Every structure is written in C-alpha cells, then in structure tokens.
Amino acid sequence: MSISSILVPAVLFFALGMFACIIKSDLKFPPDMHKMIVIYLLVGIGLHGGKALSEASMSSAIPAVIAALLLGFGLPIVAYIIMRFIGKIDPMNSAAIAAHYGSVSAGTYMTAVAFLNGISVDYEAYPVIMLAIMESPAIIIGLILAGYSRRVLAAQQSSIGGPAVAAEGGDGHQKGMLKHLVIESFTNGSILLLFGSMAIGSIINETNMTKIEPFFDKIFMGALCLFLLDMGMEAGKRISEFKDVGIFLVIFGVIMPIIGATAGILIGHFWLQYSIGGVTLVTVLAASCSYIAVPPAMRLAVPEANPSFYLTLSLGLTFPFNVLVGIPIYYGAAQWLAYNY
Amino acid sequence: MSISSILVPAVLFFALGMFACIIKSDLKFPPDMHKMIVIYLLVGIGLHGGKALSEASMSSAIPAVIAALLLGFGLPIVAYIIMRFIGKIDPMNSAAIAAHYGSVSAGTYMTAVAFLNGISVDYEAYPVIMLAIMESPAIIIGLILAGYSRRVLAAQQSSIGGPAVAAEGGDGHQKGMLKHLVIESFTNGSILLLFGSMAIGSIINETNMTKIEPFFDKIFMGALCLFLLDMGMEAGKRISEFKDVGIFLVIFGVIMPIIGATAGILIGHFWLQYSIGGVTLVTVLAASCSYIAVPPAMRLAVPEANPSFYLTLSLGLTFPFNVLVGIPIYYGAAQWLAYNY
Amino acid sequence: MSISSILVPAVLFFALGMFACIIKSDLKFPPDMHKMIVIYLLVGIGLHGGKALSEASMSSAIPAVIAALLLGFGLPIVAYIIMRFIGKIDPMNSAAIAAHYGSVSAGTYMTAVAFLNGISVDYEAYPVIMLAIMESPAIIIGLILAGYSRRVLAAQQSSIGGPAVAAEGGDGHQKGMLKHLVIESFTNGSILLLFGSMAIGSIINETNMTKIEPFFDKIFMGALCLFLLDMGMEAGKRISEFKDVGIFLVIFGVIMPIIGATAGILIGHFWLQYSIGGVTLVTVLAASCSYIAVPPAMRLAVPEANPSFYLTLSLGLTFPFNVLVGIPIYYGAAQWLAYNY
C-alpha cells in the first residue's frame, strides 16, 4: 500500500473543503446541492448493496443484523457511562451525545468504500444492511437514557425539596416521544431511501440494472468527491467551537470512535468472519457517529441538551478523524488481524 | 415477458415515492432538484429524438404531426362532453379538466420509454415530435370551451334577469387571453427545450454527439429514477384529496386515459402503422394527462375552476394509473393488435 | 473543418438560451443549478489539468505563469487607456470595466475546450494554470486605477475649490481595500476550486483517477451544454441594456476582446510556442472577460462605477461574442500562424 494509493480523491476533497473553510474562502455550496447529492448517494449505495445481497445468501445476513443491533444498543450505553462517570458531563448532554455515537454516518461509510475501491479490496454485501439498521437503535437508547436521567434529577431535586414537575410531565411525555421516535426511525427519509433502493436493487433484473448503473454506479465515486468537499466545509465551520465544548469532550470525540472501532473490528473478524474489506466496513460503522438522523431527534427528545456540543463533536471532530485518519488505521488493523488470527 | 422484466426501476422508484408519502416519511426533495432533473430529461429526450429524426425521413413525420393535432384538439372535447353530460360537472371545471387530458405528460412518456428499454423493444422517432406538439392544442381548446361556457352561463343568468357582466368582460378578455396563450404555448419553457434540443440533436455531427452522449444518454435512465421517486411523492400528496373531488371524477380519472389510449392505439396501429414500441408510445401520449404546462395556463384562463380538481386528477390519479398499470397494458394491447391485425 | 464540425453542441445550447430569452420564454434555471454546475465544471477542469500537468514538465510551466501575469496586469491598463482617452468614459467606470477585461472567464475557456474536442485538436496543459492565475491580477490593477482616478478627480475638484474629502477618505480606505482584495483573490471560491483540484488531479494515482473520471470527465461535455444554455439566458437578459451603455462601449465590447486576442495569440505562438490548440486557448483567455470574480470585487472597490455597464459589456456582449464568433476565428488565426510562421 504505497502513499499514492491512500490518496483517495474523496478524502483529498474533504481536506480541500476544510482548508477552504479555515482560510475563510468564500466558497459555498448551495444547501440544496448537498441534499441532492445525499439522496443520490443513498440510492446508489442501496441499489448496489441490494444487488449484492440478492446474490448472497439471506440467512447469512442474520448475524449481521444481530451485530448491528448489538452495536447500536451497546455503544451509546458505553459512551454514556464514560461521559457521566469519567467526564462528569451532565446527564442530558451525555444522553444526547451518546445517541450520536451509537448511530452511524453514511458519509463515513461511503468514504471507506471509496478507500477500499481505490486499493481494489473487496468486501461483503452485509455491512450495507448494518448501515441501514444502525441508524435507529441509538436514538431509542438516547431517549431512554434521557428519561432515566430526568427521573434521577427529579428525585435529587425533590429530596432537597424542589418540585418534581419536570419528571412527571416528562414521564407521560416520554412515552409519547418514544412511540413518536420509533415510528420516525422507520419513516426517516434516509433509512427509507436505503431500504427502498436495496429492495429495488435486489429485485430488478440484469438488463434493467445495466441501464441505470451508469448513473448510480459509474459516476458514484466522482459525485462522492463533491459530497466530501462540502462535508469538509461543514466540518471546518465547527472547528472554532471546540473551545466551548471543553477538553474532556474533545478527547472523548477521538477516543470514542476508537472504542467503537475496537468493538466493531472484533465482532467483524471473530464473529462475522468477514474478509479484510468487510471487517473494515463493520469497524467504520461502529466508529462512526451520526450527524444527520440523530441531531433532530435529540433536539426534539432531549431539548435540555446543547446542540452545539453534539454537532461539534460529531461533525467537527469524529467525522474528520474517521475520514482523514481512522479509515486507513482500521484497514491496517483489519489486515493485521486477518494475517495473525 | 417475465415478471422481473416488467419491474422497471423507474416505476419501482415511483412506487417507493408514493409509499414514502403514504407512511408520512420525512423524505423530501429540494424543489430545485425537481426542476433541474426535468430540464435535464427534456433536453436528453429532445437530443435523442432529434438524432433519430435526422436519420428518419422527414416527410413521414407529417402523419405524426397530424395525428398529434387531432388527438390534442379532439380528446379535450370528448373529455368535456363526458364530464358535462354524464357527470353533470359544472362547465368551468369541465373545461379546465378537459384541457389537461388533451395535453400530455413528458414524465409518463419517459417512463414508457424506460419500460420499452427494459424489455429491449424498439420504437420510432416520431412520437417524440408528437410529445412536443401535443402540449399546446388542448390549452387552446380549454380556453374556447371556457369561453363558450361563460357565454352559456351568462345567457342563462340574463334570461333570469341577472347581470351579463361576466360574459361581456369575459369576451374582450377572452380574445386577449387566446392570443396570450397561443404565444405562450410557443414560448413555454418545456416546449422550447424539447424543440430546441431536437433541432440541436439533428444537426450536430457524430463526433460531437459522442461527446455529450455519456451525459444525456448513458445516465438518462438512472436520473429518470430519481425523477420518478419525486413524482411518486408528489402523487402521494394528492391522494388525500380524492374525497373532495367526488366519485364521478375519480372514475373519470381512470376511464379517460383508457379512452385516450384507445384512440391512440387505433391511430398508432392502423393509421401511422408503427411498430409495437411506437404504437405503445402513441398510446401513452394519448392516455397521459398534463401536470406541468396546463395547470398554470388554466389557472390564468379559467380562474373559476378549482385547481384542486384538475391537479388531484392529473397528478394523484391519472399519472400513477398510467405509470403503474397503464403502460404494461397499453404495451400488451399493442402487441396483441400487431399479431392479430 | 466542415460546417457541421463547428456546430459545437455547447455553443448551440448557448444560442438556444439566448433565443429563449429574446422570445421571452418562461424557461428558467434554478439559481442553485447554475452554482452547482459551475462547481462541478471547475473541479472537472482542474482535475483534468492537474493530471496533464503531472505528466508535463513543471519548469516549462514558468513561461505560462509569466505570460498570465503579463496579460493580467497589462490588458486592463490598455483597456483603461482606450476608454479614457478615446471613449472619454469617466475614470471610475473605466477602471471597473478595465478590470473585467484583464481577468478571464472560465465559461469561455471551457467552450473553447469543447470546440477543440469537437474537432479533435489537442492542446497543452499549461493554459489551465493561466486560467487560474489570470483571475486576480486585473482586480488589483482595477483598484489601483480607481485609486489613481480618485486622486486626479480630487485634485481637479480642489483646484476649482471643491472639497477633497473623497480622496482623503479614499486613500486610507484604498490601502485596506487592496490588502482585502489581495487576500480575497487567493481565497476566492473558484480560484481555490481550480488550484485545489489541479493539485488533487496531479497527486492521485491512475486507479483512483479512473474511478472518478466517469463523473468528472465523461459527462463533462454534456453538463457544459446545460451550463451554456443557462449562460445564454443570462446573456440574453442583458441585451436590452445595450442602449444605456452607449455606442462607444458597445463597440469597445467587441474591439477589446480582439485586442486581447491579438496579444494572446502572439504570446502563445511566438513566445510560448504552443500547438494550435494551446495557442487557441491562450488567445481565448486573453480575449475573455470576467463575469463572476470581478463584478463583486469592483462593486466593493469601485462603488462609484455603474454595475450595469460592466455587467452588460461582459455578460451581454463580450461573452456571446467570444462564444459565438470569437473562438472559431481565434482557432483559424492560430492555424494560419502555425502554417505561415
């Protein structure tokens, strides 16, 4: 793996975007352009995954589903414990941030796919299912953690004579919210696009697939470059907010993806027994952090949390870390595991 | 024709879009994305048609032009009569709706092209001219029908002593409007794009065509999928308004495309004597119903009509009917005709 | 070179756009669509140029850089002198307009590339560097000319007893502005995109380039058609303002690109010694006139100038002139030079 082979265009464009932001360039992306590319990329990745899945055995997808749920429910709890008990972060912010780290980022996943493509490494079809599944569980865990925290806070307050109103109001509210968020997690636009195009990709025949591949497959990697150029600018915007976030959380934003990655790589290699490419993708999913589906959900479910915290961590720190540094490391580790165990 | 061969990706994406809307997903398309794809698709279809026409004989295009005018002027009259005398729909709404059914939908046409492509069926170059021509005549007929209705209404009112102001004001107004709409029907954006790119497609040489085909031809079918995904959502939005439209019009929205299709298939097969693919396209044009060019024209020309009626019928009913059910039926019928007559 | 070979699709679409505007068609491009295509085209041309440069010798790029600076600094001074002393145009408008003619238009450059592609003529990699470099110098010259003019005007006024306030205020202001504009000329979005993607194009390896070429290279010429369609409409909008601009400036808008072209073709052929294609591109750069980077800079730096003047000249006159008439002439001249000297 030479230097020039890890110079993935998409990653370089990400760096260019960050650079543009840091030097305060007037370069700007139309907001709708971002939305369009995202729709396109999600459909592309769904179709591609759906086709691969239709050729794979369905029963062997089950472990992937279980692994996805495990990671999605487990990682936010780990994240919450670290923040609460090591970092002494307040409970509501801890809950909201935890949810982000349990969920995934399709952008990070696609960058990893571009990375593997660039060095011609194959991967299994199942990680794309995990991508679709892992968006939601963490949101539910985030809500449960927030509900739990609210009760604890209320108990503390009432024991010192304060009103327990918030917790009571919160409780009925909490149930409606849970239902609302569960429904939402199935009707969420990006999940629907992913699952929908996976389904379409798996049922259309070869002739039809060939007709749409030039659009959804051939030009995919190029379009991804523009997407990451924009993401670089979005990430760059957040850098100035590091100081508000505090030193512990900044460290957390780098440590947590590594913890997730460790969980992911072990599950991918020892349990799912995927190839190096597949293990890399599972690792990336576990290491990645949501910046699209989870923020609005947490804004609604945990209004007490400070959005600037979770957005800065997710977009400004963990996303760039994974894209610029994480992916090649995760790949290297997957390679090492494959050769040594 | 196996099941999997009629699973046209574009149609499946249309269904996905409707589904997203029905389950109230938060999936949304940037409005500008829709406009962009439409511009792209119209130019693509124009270039392709223009190139095909340049290879075909121009004189044999004349029957297609005449057929287009015939359908464009005839169908709205038929539609008006059905609504007025069978459905007892009020004259102004009848006129406005009729205009929509006389005109065409480029989206339906392109879906039919995708369908034929998917099953590798060829078609003539002439239907694309018909597509461009058929947008306008129905608008003029709609205006004439509305003018006629206004006079009739005014006569009724004055005979019972009411004021005939509307009709008088309407009359001078009517002439200016006719002129305005005739001009507009030639300067209309989509017609201009279609004719313009047909012209360009027919005069550029092979080398130049080869340079732009990757964009306008190779990725066309994929981009069409995103267009129909969006159209599915647009159609889905209208479904809830069926109840306001009334049972007769709902039935009309399914019967009228079949009437149009019947006219189209007979003209295509017996008069124009096209191949199965070509007959299918002519049928689809006659069956399709405008949702882009005609609504603003009718809003201006027939302000008395309720836009919710014509939009719900066109977008919410006839478009989905044609895309999901109509096209394969029309194709089957064209095939049957070809083998039996 | 037959007629059909100079029917470049991009140019025909430009004509179609102007036509649409002249007949007052309702055809409209979403403003964001324009921005998106521009981002895409700049990255595409940068990547392509970067790759070509990485294969060329870097030291031979130095003359191109010097030529670019020479043209960028020299042409606006020529333009200013012509306007001031032949046309008697007021100094501030002269300065602002001059800056536009010293700078370049990426759209014109890309049209020339499309023209050369259509007739299968090769060209050097260096002109794309010149494109990136030539955006800025003219802005600085424009500012200096405006500063000079302000001082002259103030001197005149004070000698006739008027207040010299403008000049004094203008002077301190001028220095801050110069610094501001120099910084801006390096952080300007389009320059950054060009240089950034040139850098990326020159360092990524073959495998990676192959993955992104379908998007940035194969569909480039088609996307350029949509860009020029829109540019045609933008140019068309300005035509009605010719009368406000006055006869001298209208003539200037055609003469000045020819003067620039003459300088460019001589430099390209005799000094840089490029091939016919390369000379054509250098000529086009010198003949072209900015309509993106320079207008906002002049609005800020020379608020006394009338934006309608420089926009009408640049967008409404010189751009169409170059695209419709200039490019084939410049190419013919380059050919003639190559065969005769």
Next chain:
Amino acid sequence: MVLDKEVLVPLKRVEIVIDEDDFEEFQEICRAINIRGYTYIWQAGGFGTRGNRRPNDMSLPEKNFLVIIACTEDQAEKLVNSISARMKEIGGIFLISDCDWVKGPKISY
C-alpha cells in the same frame, strides 16, 4: 391628514412566528375562525428562548414561518383566543399592531 378615511380601513396587523411543523395546524385554526387572508414567509431564521434556529443548517435545520395577517380587531381577538395559549409551547411570537388597509376592488380581511 393627507390620506383620508375614504380609502383607508383601520385594521389590526398580526405578526406570528411559528415553527415550520406547526404551520399546518395554524392554517386549520385560520380556517376555523374564518380568517380571510394571510401571507407567510417560510425559511425564516431566528433566535429566542430555544436559542438559534437556522433554516440552512445541514444537521439541524429549523425553520420558522413568519405569518402576516391583516384583519379586524374582532378576528384578531379570536386568533388570540385560539392561538395565544399554545404559543411559546409550540414556540414563536405573536404581535399585534395597528394598520390601515388601502381599499381595492376585492376584500380579503
């Protein structure tokens, strides 16, 4: 007084800022109490008790609708009764001021 009462109708000008998601409900309320006209601007940004609301943020887009209603004092009162209790629960503001409606052929207040 230059502009006299012949051409002017004194009315109330109501200005409401409301979350994008609550706009549909707002429209229903208007229908219910027979408001005959309003104008709205979507994608407004703002700052208030919930901090910044940025319509163009990539991760957390939050859009305000700014609604302007010219209506009689009577209708304004009805609006206050139907909406004010819910305002700030659903977020936003509700302002009332005086204005004059310049008469024209049609009336939509």
Next chain:
Amino acid sequence: MVLDKEVLVPLKRVEIVIDEDDFEEFQEICRAINIRGYTYIWQAGGFGTRGNRRPNDMSLPEKNFLVIIACTEDQAEKLVNSISARMKEIGGIFLISDCDWVKGPKISY
C-alpha cells in the same frame, strides 16, 4: 419618552403583497413617483380571495412578493393613487402604518 425626536423621523411604513408577475410593473411605478427605497421578499406564500398561493408547488407555483417601503406620508399618498386602483385586480394587499426611521448617514426615503 426614551427615544427622542432627535434621532427619529416619523414616516409611513407601507406593506404590499403583489404577484410575482406584477413586481416589475410595481418597480416602474416606484421609479415614476420617485420612491427612494424599498425591500422585497420573493417567494412568499399566502391565502386570499384566490385561495392558496403556494410558492413551491410543483404544478402550480404561485409566488407573492412582499414589499416593505418606508416613506413620507406624501409619497405614501402618491403610491395609493398610483397603485390602489390596481390592487386586488392584480391581487394582493396594501397596508399603511406609522413608524419611526432611525437617522443614519444616508437617507433613502
């Protein structure tokens, strides 16, 4: 009174809602009667005698322009005379209220 008259100029605040297509004509009227400043918001939606006008509708996009003008009573009267007769024929509303202009270096009313 905290804000005194030294910094404030009492003016009229005119608010007009007009169809997108009529905005150019509106601008000409402003030029003709020498209105020195206005602000407009394009793509406003609304409801009135012609029902809903939805700026983002795919099939039937109808955009309102919302125009705000700070001007003298004199100018407001001229505007009323030039426009009011045409309002509601071409659609929309025309409101006038009082406001104070906070003085600054330049004057555009």
Next chain:
Amino acid sequence: MVLDKEVLVPLKRVEIVIDEDDFEEFQEICRAINIRGYTYIWQAGGFGTRGNRRPNDMSLPEKNFLVIIACTEDQAEKLVNSISARMKEIGGIFLISDCDWVKGPKISY
C-alpha cells in the same frame, strides 16, 4: 377595546435591513446588549441609495437580511445607540414602531 391589557404587553417593533455580510456583527451586538429574541429573513432584495440589490443575480448577488425584533423601549434605545451610527455606513434601514406582544408561557423579549 376588545383586546385588553391582560393579554397584551406594549413593546417596540424594530425592523432592520442589513447587508448579508454584516449580519454576524449584528448578532454580536444583539448578544452584547442582551436582546432576547429576533427573527430574520435572508435573501431579501431591495432598492436604496446603492441602487438595486438583487439576491439572485448570477454575477452580482447582493443579499439583504430583514430582521424583526420585538423588544422593550429600553432595549430599542440600546439598539439605536449601538447600531444607528453604523447604519447606512454599512447600508440598510432601521425602523421602529409600536406593537403589542400577546402573552404566552415563555417570554423572549
């Protein structure tokens, strides 16, 4: 008087038009003088001493922000003191009028 003082709080309605580029500075001023709420519309067009400002122009896009603030007279005065001197230097307008704030559960003025 139909709407009585129980539900209404008399406030000032401030309306500012400012260049896109100066909006960030404006927000800082608001923070500094503790303005608790405002609404803004980006991409407004306009006409003034600097001629037309067209938000959608391809070559020369110039965007105005229209800001609306409901605040106490006290706060309005602070705003006038911090901003008015700079208005028109940086371009735009600054209007003040009276309005009533309809009370709700939360207060952001």
